Every structure is written in structure tokens, then in C-alpha cells.
Amino acid sequence: MAAHPEASTSAGPVRRTFLKTIGVSAAGLAGVPLLTACTGGSGPSAGGSESSGLSFGSGSSDEVPKKAYQAVTDAFTQKTGKTVRTNVVPHNDFQNKINSYLQGSPDDAFTWFAGYRMQFYASKGLLAPVDDVWAKIGSNFSDALKKASTGPDGKMYFVPNYNYPWGFFYRKSVWADKGYEVPETFDALKVLAARMKADGIIPIGFADKDGWPAMGTFDYINMRLNGYQFHVDLCAHKESWDQKKVTDVFDTWSALLPFQDPAALGQTWQDAARALAAKKTGMYLLGSFVTQQFTDPAVLKDIDFFAFPEIATEGRDAVEAPIDGLLLSTKGGGNAAAHQFMEFIGTPEGQDAYASVDASNIVTAKGADTSKFTPLNKKCADTIAQAKSISQFFDRDALPAMANNVMIPALQTFLKDGKMDVKNLEAQAKTLYAAQ
Amino acid sequence: MSATARDLVPPESRAPSGAPAKRVRSGKVRRLSRRDKVVLSLMVGLPTLIQLVFIWLPTVMSVGLSFTRWNGLALTDIRPAGADNYQYISQDYPPFWPAIQHNMLWLAFLALVATPLGLLLAVLLDQQIRGSRIYQSIFFTPVMLSLALIGIIWQLFYQRDNGLLNFLLGTSGTPQAVDWFGDSSVNIWAAMIAATWRHAGYVMLLYLAGLKGVDPSLKEAAAIDGANAVQTFFRVVFPAMRPINIVIVVITIIESLRAFDVVYVINRGTNGLELLSALVIQNLVGEGQVIGVGSALAVVLLVISLVPIVFYLSRTFGKENRS
Numbered sequence: 001m002a003a004h005p006e007a008s009t010s011a012g013p014v015r016r017t018f019l020k021t022i023g024v025s026a027a028g029l030a031g032v033p034l035l036t037a038c039t040g041g042s043g044p045s046a047g048g049s050e051s052s053g054l055s056f057g058s059g060s061s062d063e064v065p066k067k068a069y070q071a072v073t074d075a076f077t078q079k080t081g082k083t084v085r086t087n088v089v090p091h092n093d094f095q096n097k098i099n100s101y102l103q104g105s106p107d108d109a110f111t112w113f114a115g116y117r118m119q120f121y122a123s124k125g126l127l128a129p130v131d132d133v134w135a136k137i138g139s140n141f142s143d144a145l146k147k148a149s150t151g152p153d154g155k156m157y158f159v160p161n162y163n164y165p166w167g168f169f170y171r172k173s174v175w176a177d178k179g180y181e182v183p184e185t186f187d188a189l190k191v192l193a194a195r196m197k198a199d200g201i202i203p204i205g206f207a208d209k210d211g212w213p214a215m216g217t218f219d220y221i222n223m224r225l226n227g228y229q230f231h232v233d234l235c236a237h238k239e240s241w242d243q244k245k246v247t248d249v250f251d252t253w254s255a256l257l258p259f260q261d262p263a264a265l266g267q268t269w270q271d272a273a274r275a276l277a278a279k280k281t282g283m284y285l286l287g288s289f290v291t292q293q294f295t296d297p298a299v300l301k302d303i304d305f306f307a308f309p310e311i312a313t314e315g316r317d318a319v320e321a322p323i324d325g326l327l328l329s330t331k332g333g334g335n336a337a338a339h340q341f342m343e344f345i346g347t348p349e350g351q352d353a354y355a356s357v358d359a360s361n362i363v364t365a366k367g368a369d370t371s372k373f374t375p376l377n378k379k380c381a382d383t384i385a386q387a388k389s390i391s392q393f394f395d396r397d398a399l400p401a402m403a404n405n406v407m408i409p410a411l412q413t414f415l416k417d418g419k420m421d422v423k424n425l426e427a428q429a430k431t432l433y434a435a436q
Numbered sequence: 437m438s439a440t441a442r443d444l445v446p447p448e449s450r451a452p453s454g455a456p457a458k459r460v461r462s463g464k465v466r467r468l469s470r471r472d473k474v475v476l477s478l479m480v481g482l483p484t485l486i487q488l489v490f491i492w493l494p495t496v497m498s499v500g501l502s503f504t505r506w507n508g509l510a511l512t513d514i515r516p517a518g519a520d521n522y523q524y525i526s527q528d529y530p531p532f533w534p535a536i537q538h539n540m541l542w543l544a545f546l547a548l549v550a551t552p553l554g555l556l557l558a559v560l561l562d563q564q565i566r567g568s569r570i571y572q573s574i575f576f577t578p579v580m581l582s583l584a585l586i587g588i589i590w591q592l593f594y595q596r597d598n599g600l601l602n603f604l605l606g607t608s609g610t611p612q613a614v615d616w617f618g619d620s621s622v623n624i625w626a627a628m629i630a631a632t633w634r635h636a637g638y639v640m641l642l643y644l645a646g647l648k649g650v651d652p653s654l655k656e657a658a659a660i661d662g663a664n665a666v667q668t669f670f671r672v673v674f675p676a677m678r679p680i681n682i683v684i685v686v687i688t689i690i691e692s693l694r695a696f697d698v699v700y701v702i703n704r705g706t707n708g709l710e711l712l713s714a715l716v717i718q719n720l721v722g723e724g725q726v727i728g729v730g731s732a733l734a735v736v737l738l739v740i741s742l743v744p745i746v747f748y749l750s751r752t753f754g755k756e757n758r759s
Contacts, residue, residue, distance in 0.1 A: 124510070211704075265620070266619065400724045401726045404722075405719060416707075427527075435727075
């Protein structure tokens with residue numbers, strides 16, 4: 001889930017990995033005290049013993065990303081002579097089992113996300129810091145990316161690989177036909193939507209059967225109204241939900257509700273993407289992975305993108321661009337080859353190896369090859385590069401339980417009857433964050 | 437499933453396994469040899485141990501965890517929470533009460549529609565009609581299908597734009613098309629029909645076995661006494677299947693409590709399809725895990741399930757003691 005394209009073709013797990021996962025979850029139930037004793041073990045001693053290789057856990061199980069990481073590990077082995085043993089796990093399983101994975105016998109390095117989801121495990125001591133790696137690769141990344149890779153203790157934990165921006169996607173030909181123009185402000189967006197409705201098009205494509213896509217709209221309205229910092233604090237529950245700032249978000253949103261696809265709750269983002277391709281909807285707010293659905297090159301060429309219009313504060317300073325990258329487990333912290341691998345993915349060379357196979361995402365390192373970018377890719381990359389702050393999407397910035405168990409049903413109810421009980425949101429948030 | 441069904445059949449209705457040995461030399465207890473004792477204690481001890489470790493220990497632990505807050509990581513992170521989790525699910529957790537209502541609705545629907553439908557199918561197929569076996573297989577197939585397949589099959593029926601149902605209604609592709617899975621006022625009914633499709637086949641199979649076990653001379657006697665077919669069935673055959681009927685009642689209640697797969701395939705049990713079992717899974721499994729709350733939900737489900745289980749056991753064993 002999680003702002004991630006659903007697996008259309010999930011590769012079967014290696015039998016060994018599968019058994020291991022079962023073993024780990026069984027152990028997680030039975031022998032928790034034993035395991036906690038294990039994880040406190042070897043401290044990070046970067047550059048210590050020279051090791052011959054590392055193990056790499058990958059949740060990128062879809063065909064294209066899987067091959068892309070294969071290309072990265074091959075390039076790494078070629079460059080350093082160190083071997084990489086890759087364990088690919090279907091991505092939903094990988095995410096769902098992350099707790100027992102990190103406490104059991106994790107791989108040295110593994111794929112994960114920036115944001116609260118990374119910081120939580122860092123604060124629990126399940127990750128190894130990679131400040132030594134950042135000392136070498138720091139100049140490859142913008143400040144916004146560096147900020148997103150920092151743990152709660154100020155140490156560096158994460159190395160970004162790629163990201164993808166969220167914004168409105170539309171078909172240029174439709175807009176040119178009807179003479180629509182890209183709205184710069186929220187009021188212009190409403191006027192445009194009303195015009196589209198009069199023209200018999202559903203103005204804003206929308207899909208929320210899976211629950212998470214609606215969080216994108218919430219995040220953008222929240223950040224445009226209250227600013228990036230408020231978004232971060234609200235997600236970390238340093239701000240209360242029961243306040244006017246939050247009510248304002250939903251009040252603002254309710255002005256858009258009549259223009260969003262009324263069938264949203266019954267369709268997935270893939271359905272909504274097809275509706276955009278079929279010119280049934282005028283625009284669609286989603287991550288740039290939406291373009292994976294446009295298999296017809298003629299349609300893909302016709303797709304353009306604009307950032308969420310400004311509402312009140314900070315103009316369009318913040319962009320929602322979830323970052324995927326790598327982390328080191330505590331175990332991997334003692335492995336010099338694992339540190340080298342982290343460094344490699346933070347260089348233009350490593351990211352080029354990945355992007356040579358998977359071109360649907362935006363490389364994050366400066367100096368990586370952008371010559372093969374399509375105009376759309378370039379626009380996406382520029383939007384991210386110009387952003388002063390990068391948010392990670394609600395379900396990566398907030399406590400997963402808050403996102404999955406509270407926000408999904410709450411937003412679905414809001415889409416149905418346009419009401420939001422912020423007092424109840426606050427009551428639920430209090431209980432869930434207290435349990436962490 | 438058939439194994440469960442067999443276990444649920446009360447002992448007295450099973451084929452008599454050797455008439456109770458008559459006590460010839462009463463009063464004189466035969467001594468057990470040492471080897472007998474070892475074998476016996478192994479045979480009793482092992483299942484008891486397995487039962488303890490895999491059923492009772494987790495149950496007790498769930499109950500215990502439902503009174504704590506825990507993030508599922510280190511054991512030192514467990515903190516007592518009193519009854520907070522229960523207060524949370526009953527007062528602050530919006531999906532909880534809808535889930536209880538949906539479980540009740542599910543039970544009513546299975547009891548009033550699905551189970552009678554299964555009985556009807558069984559009675560019809562019990563007549564000596566041609567191709568009875570083929571029909572049996574067809575109706576039983578859904579019970580054997582995997583969860584993912586069921587999701588796909590019903591998706592074909594219920595899809596908004598290309599689904600068979602909207603096509604038959606003539607609303608396909610128009611704005612009036614009903615969104616069977618997305619519209620929270622109808623999707624619970626759509627899901628219950630999908631569940632009926634499975635449940636009826638299961639009930640049918642059990643009743644077919646029950647009907648075969650009814651002594652034909654009972655029917656003949658009723659016919660001689662001048663009863664018509666309906667009277668024969670309701671006054672003679674149905675009461676004669678009492679052991680099976682009890683099994684079916686228990687199965688229907690249990691199925692309605694653990695109803696899960698159909699709603700999970702549709703939308704993970706959100707937006708009008710909340711069920712207790714889906715909430716338990718959401719709160720206990722995966723990243724969004726809140727162990728205290730999930731355990732509290734599981735305990736609620738356990739307490740509700742205890743009612744039919746106690747009812748069933750007291751009936752079964754109560755009778756055994758009397759005989």
C-alpha cells in the first residue's frame with residue numbers, strides 16, 4: 001500500500017526467505033525476550049573488519065524495480081568485488097513484517113522509506129547510523145533530502161535512492177481543446193472545476209477504495225493552509241487534531257467534494273488512471289507512478305503535470321514526494337561492505353544503474369544522468385528540486401496505526417457525508433500515540 | 437472443514453464403535469502395566485501440551501495484553517493500561533459499533549437465508565433425480581475455492597461499469613449504475629450474498645449426509661399414516677436429524693462470527709463492511725499494529741464466541757452424563 005503502486009505481478013518469494021519469515025514471526029511470538037537480547041549486540045564499527053560481502057533485503061518485488069536493484073548490486077559487485085546476497089520479499093509482506101524482521105535476523109541493508117516510518121525504528125535502536133557514509137555523499141543531495149534522511153537523534157540513517165512527486169496529472173489535448181488553463185490558486189482551481197463540470201466532464205478524478213489515496217489531498221490542503229511544519233507536527237502528534245487549523249482543512253476540502261469523482265469509494269487508483277486516459281475525468285491528483293498505467297505511448301506523451309495550487313501560506317514551497325531508499329540494520333552497522341553499499345547507492349553512478357532499468361521515478365543524487373528524462377520526468381524533477389520542503393505522504397510521516405486504522409475510515413466517511421469529527425480524531429490519536 | 441464438522445457431530449450420533457464392553461468381572465480393577473502407563477500418559481499428555489501451548493497460552497496472553505499498551509517491539513515497552521483499551525474501542529473507535537451490527541446482520545442473514553437455502557438444496561438433491569452428484573459438486577465448489585478467486589469471481593458480477601449485474605439491470609455505464617462494492621448502503625448485502633454462495637454449499641453437504649442417515653422406514657411409516665411430503669419432512673425427517681441440526685446452528689453462528697475473507701477481499705473491511713474479525717486483523721497484523729487495542733477486540737470476539745460454544749458443549753456433554 002502506502003503511496004505505492006500495488007503489485008500487479010508479485011514475484012514469488014524465495015523458499016528460504018519464506019521459511020525464514022515464518023520462523024521469525026513464530027520466534028517473534030514465542031521468544032521476544034531472547035530476541036531483544038540479540039538486537040542489543042554489535043555496535044556500529046564502520047570500516048572495521050574487511051568483509052567479503054553483505055546481505056540485502058528488498059521489498060521491491062515488482063518486476064521492474066526488482067531488476068533495477070539487480071542492476072545496482074551487479075554494478076556494486078563489479079566496482080568493489082564484494083558480493084551481495086539479495087533477498088526479495090513481496091512488498092506488502094515486507095512492510096507488514098518489518099517489526100519481526102528487524103528484531104529477528106535482518107539483512108545488513110534493506111529497502112525502506114524516509115519519514116516517521118524510518119525515524120520510529122531509528123529511535124528504537126533497530127537501525128545503524130551512517131554518518132560516515134554521509135560525510136562522503138553529503139554533497140550529492142539537497143538540504144531537503146538531507147533533512148528527510150536524518151533520524152530523531154540528529155544522526156544520519158537513510159540514503160535516498162529515488163522519489164516521485166504528487167501533483168495533478170491531465171491530458172494536454174483535452175485541455176487545449178477546451179481552452180483550460182493551469183490554475184495557480186485554489187480559487188482558480190474551483191472555477192476551472194466548475195467549468196469542466198458544465199462541459200460534462202468529471203473535473204477531478206478520485207479513487208479511495210484502498211483508503212490511502214485521499215491522504216494526498218488532505219496533506220496538500222493542510223500544507224498549503226497551515227504550512228509544512230504544521231504537517232510534520234500534526235503527523236507526529238505534537239499538534240492537536242482538535243483545533244481550528246484542522247477543521248479549516250476539511251472546510252476547504254468540502255468545496256472540492258462536489259467536483260471529485262462520486263464513484264471514488266468503489267474504485268482503485270488504477271481505475272481512476274484509466275478514467276483519466278479515457279478523457280472521462282479532467283485531472284487527477286496522484287503520485288507520478290500514475291504514468292505506469294498509461295501503456296499507450298500516445299496517451300503517455302499527452303500527459304502533463306502541475307503542482308497543487310497555492311491556498312494561503314508558503315505558496316507552493318512544499319511538495320509531497322515520498323522518498324524510497326536504503327537503511328542499515330543494527331547488524332549491518334558492523335559490516336564495512338554494507339557501509340560501502342550504502343555509499344554506492346548515494347552516488348550518481350549507483351542511481352544511474354537503478355534508473356537505467358526503472359525510469360518511472362526521479363533520481364535524487366546530483367550529477368545523476370538526466371539526459372534520458374522525458375519532458376514530464378523533467379518537470380517532476382524540477383518541481384522537487386525547487387521545493388523548500390519535501391513531505392513524505394501522510395502514511396509515511398505519521399504513525400502507521402494512525403494512518404491505517406484512523407485516517408482511512410475517517411477520510412472515507414468524509415468523502416461520503418462531508419463531515420469530520422476532529423474531536424474523535426484527537427481522542428483516537430491520543431490513545432494510539434501513547435501506545436508507542 | 438469436513439474434519440471440524442465431523443468433530444462437531446455429537447458422539448451419540450456417530451456410528452457405534454464397538455458396543456460398550458460389558459463388565460463381567462465387576463469390582464475387580466485390572467492393573468495397568470508400566471508400559472501402559474507410559475503410553476497413556478504420552479497419549480493424553482502430548483495433545484494436552486499442544487492444546488496448552490497453541491490455544492490456551494495465546495488466549496491468556498491476548499487477554500493479558502488487552503490491558504496493556506505495547507508497540508510490539510521490546511518487552512520492556514509493555515505498560516499497564518487498565519481498561520483503557522476497552523474504553524477506547526467502545527467510545528472512541530468509530531468502526532466498532534458498526535462492526536458489531538454487521539456481525540449481527542451477518543448472523544441473521546446466514547440463519548434466515550443461507551442455511552435454509554442449503555437445507556432446500558439438500559432436500560432437492562436427496563430425491564433420486566438424475567445427475568444429483570454433478571449438482572452436489574457444483575454447489576459445493578465455492579467452499580473449496582480460495583479467497584482470491586472468490587474476490588475475482590464476485591468482482592465480475594458486481595463491477596460498476598463492466599459488471600454482469602449492472603449489465604442485466606441495464607444500468608451499466610450510466611450514472612445510475614449501482615456501485616455494489618463502493619456504496620456503503622448496499623455493499624454489506626452484496627458481501628452477504630457472496631458469503632451465502634459459500635455457506636449454502638457447506639450446509640447442503642452436511643444435510644445431505646444427515647438425510648442419508650435418516651431411517652427410510654420412518655418415512656414409510658409416516659406415509660402409511662397418511663402424511664403428505666411436507667408433513668413428513670417437517671414432522672418426521674427434520675426432527676430425526678436433530679444432531680445435525682445442532683451442528684448446523686453452531687456452524688452458522690461460528691461462520692457469522694469469523695466472517696472475514698469476503699469483506700477483506702473487497703476492501704479490507706472498511707467503508708460499510710466493518711466486521712469484528714477484520715478489525716482484529718487490522719489492529720494486530722502489519723505495520724498499523726496496536727497490540728493492546730487489537731487484543732481487546734479479539735477478547736470481545738472471544739467472549740461473544742463463547743456463548744454458542746458453551747451452549748453446544750453443555751448440550752452435548754449434558755446428555756452424555758445423563759445417559
